[in-house]
Amino acid sequence: MFCLLVLMCFGDKLDQKQIEEVERVERAMLLNSCRFNLLNFWPRLSKIVFPKCWSQFLHLRKDGEDVLIPLIRARMKVKEEKLSKSNNGDDDYILSYVDTLLDLQLPHEKRKLSEDEIVTLCNEFLNAGIDTTSTALHWIMANLVKYPQIQEKLFVEIKGIIGEAAEEIKEEEVKQMAYLIAVVLEGLRRQPPGHFVLPHSVTDDAKLGNYLLPKNGTINFMVAEMGWDPKVWEDPMAFKPERFMGSEEVFDITGSREIKMMPFGVGRRMCPGYGFAMLNLEYFVANLVWKFERMEMMLTCLRRSSQW
Numbered sequence: 001m002f003c004l005l006v007l008m009c010f011g012d013k014l015d016q017k018q019i020e021e022v023e024r025v026e027r028a029m030l031l032n033s034c035r036f037n038l039l040n041f042w043p044r045l046s047k048i049v050f051p052k053c054w055s056q057f058l059h060l061r062k063d064g065e066d067v068l069i070p071l072i073r074a075r076m077k078v079k080e081e082k083l084s085k086s087n088n089g090d091d092d093y094i095l096s097y098v099d100t101l102l103d104l105q106l107p108h109e110k111r112k113l114s115e116d117e118i119v120t121l122c123n124e125f126l127n128a129g130i131d132t133t134s135t136a137l138h139w140i141m142a143n144l145v146k147y148p149q150i151q152e153k154l155f156v157e158i159k160g161i162i163g164e165a166a167e168e169i170k171e172e173e174v175k176q177m178a179y180l181i182a183v184v185l186e187g188l189r190r191q192p193p194g195h196f197v198l199p200h201s202v203t204d205d206a207k208l209g210n211y212l213l214p215k216n217g218t219i220n221f222m223v224a225e226m227g228w229d230p231k232v233w234e235d236p237m238a239f240k241p242e243r244f245m246g247s248e249e250v251f252d253i254t255g256s257r258e259i260k261m262m263p264f265g266v267g268r269r270m271c272p273g274y275g276f277a278m279l280n281l282e283y284f285v286a287n288l289v290w291k292f293e294r295m296e297m298m299l300t301c302l303r304r305s306s307q308w
């Protein structure tokens with residue numbers, strides 16, 4: 001997952017050492033982010049009140065820049081070389097996240113992003129996309145191990161669509177697998193990777209039931225509890241993908257019609273990576289179930305043949 005996101009971010013396959021460096025700086029930033037939140041309360045004052053925390057933040061930030069800026073500059077060079085080539089329709093060039101950031105023109109300020117801003121956006125992209133997806137994948141696979149009958153049903157669906165001989169399930173095939181999609185949705189309902197969204201604030205005084213939400217007040221949402229609400233979900237703590245089956249339409253995870261769960265948030269600030277995350281989860285779950293079940297079958301045959 002990490003290598004995939006790094007490839008999408010920088011467009012080049014990095015070597016193991018570079019990947020490890022990116023992982024080290026991203027992890028350090030992520031693990032310390034709660035502590036550094038302290039500095040947000042009153043930024044000018046908190047720098048003075050918490051000097052140790054501030055200097056650790058600057059140190060980690062500098063460490064991150066030292067690792068990411070050379071990768072961004074290398075990408076800039078590759079992009080310039082590509083532009084200078086007469087043949088522009090060149091084939092193995094992958095458009096990366098950094099490419100789009102380098103092209104971006106801020107409409108109001110009429111300027112491009114600075115290197116510093118690009119580093120921040122790459123940090124956000126990598127930190128927001130990696131642990132969320134891998135945590136969801138871990139939980140879904142754990143449920144499939146716990147409930148072999150669900151795994152079996154999924155295996156039968158996959159076999160029916162791709163045929164017994166196929167080695168790998170492709171991107172376009174996973175979208176035909178209704179039960180697979182239901183398994184992924186049930187995983188995100190039952191164990192959403194984030195129990196909250198990012199902090200939001202109300203732009204005006206608002207009333208919610210008997211409560212007043214004052215203008216600029218920070219609010220958040222109990223994402224996990226929404227998915228476990230017995231008024232909305234029957235037997236909410238059970239893992240039952242079937243609850244997402246039986247309707248003609250695919251469940252609306254964006255909450256644009258009604259909000260029954262919101263693992264990716266909803267509205268304008270909803271996770272921009274939700275389509276990619278869903279595809280990743282469907283792809284990995286399907287291929288893991290397919291490969292390991294087939295491997296298990298082969299091992300059983302081998303075991304049997306050795307007994308004969």
Ligand code: HEM
Pocket residue numbers: 124125128129130132133136192193194196197198199263264265266269270271272273274276277
């Ligand atoms: C299962 C996987 C994922 C889950 C559950 C998830 C969930 C979320 C949630 C709850 C938010 C906050 C939304 C809000 O505050 O209203 C968010 C924000 C965000 N996500 Fe995801 N996410 C996932 C995967 C990804 C991936 C793969 C990417 C990128 C490739 C990504 C990029 C982002 C970014 C950049 C933001 C910040 C958006 C902003 O500041 O407005 N996420 N995500």
